[in-house]
Amino acid sequence: MIKSELIEKIAGENPHLFQRDVELIVNVIFDEIIDSLSRGERVELRGFGAFSVKRRPARAGRNPRTGEQVFVEEKYVPYFKTGKELRSRMNNDSETKSKVKSAPKAKSKKKKA
C-alpha cells in the first residue's frame, strides 16, 4: 500500500470528507511525527510501535573502495521498534499474545536504563 491508496481508503470510509482533506490529515499526522522526532522526542503508538531517535557518535570511517580514512560526523537517525501487539498479530499466534500478557515481568525493569 502506498500513501495515495491509504488516502483513498480512508476517504472511502469517510464520505463526508473531501479527498483533499483526508490527504491533509494524513500528511499532518506523519509530519507531526517527524517534527516531534526532530525535537528529540519519542513517539509511542500503542499497538503499533514506537519511533525514537538514536545518536550515532562521530567515528573514523573508511572509503571501502580506496581504503582511505574519512571522518564521519556525529549524526542522529530515526528508529522504529515494532510494538508487542503488532509483532504477535503479524505472526498470527494467539498463544504468544497471551504469553506476552502473562509474562512481561522480567522485561519491565529494562525500560528505564
Place this chain on the structure above:
Amino acid sequence: MSSSGKTLTRADLAEAVFQKVGLPRNESAELVETVIREIIGCLERGDNVKLSSFGSFGVRDKRERVGRNPKTGEVVPITPRRVLVFRASNIMKERINSSLVKCKKAAE
C-alpha cells in the same frame, strides 16, 4: 534516549489534526486511529506500506535459526517468524538529523 524526555502519543497527533485541519477533537482522534489501523491491517496481511516523504514499512520472513540464552549459554531454536522493518525516507532522516545537530551546536 535523546535530550528531551517527552513522548508523543495518539492524543498529541489528534491535537495536531484538530489544530491544523480544524476537525472536531473526537473526529480528529478517530481519524488518527483509522490511519494507524489501516497500516496495521496491511502489515498483518504481509503487505508493505510505503509512505512517501515519511518512510516504508516492510514485512520480512525470517527462517528458523539457532539462538542462545545469553544468561545460561543454552542453545535454543528461534522459530521462523515475520518481522517488521522500517526504513525512514531521506527526507525524514534529513529533517531529524539537521535539526538535532543544529540544536546541539547552538547549545555549545
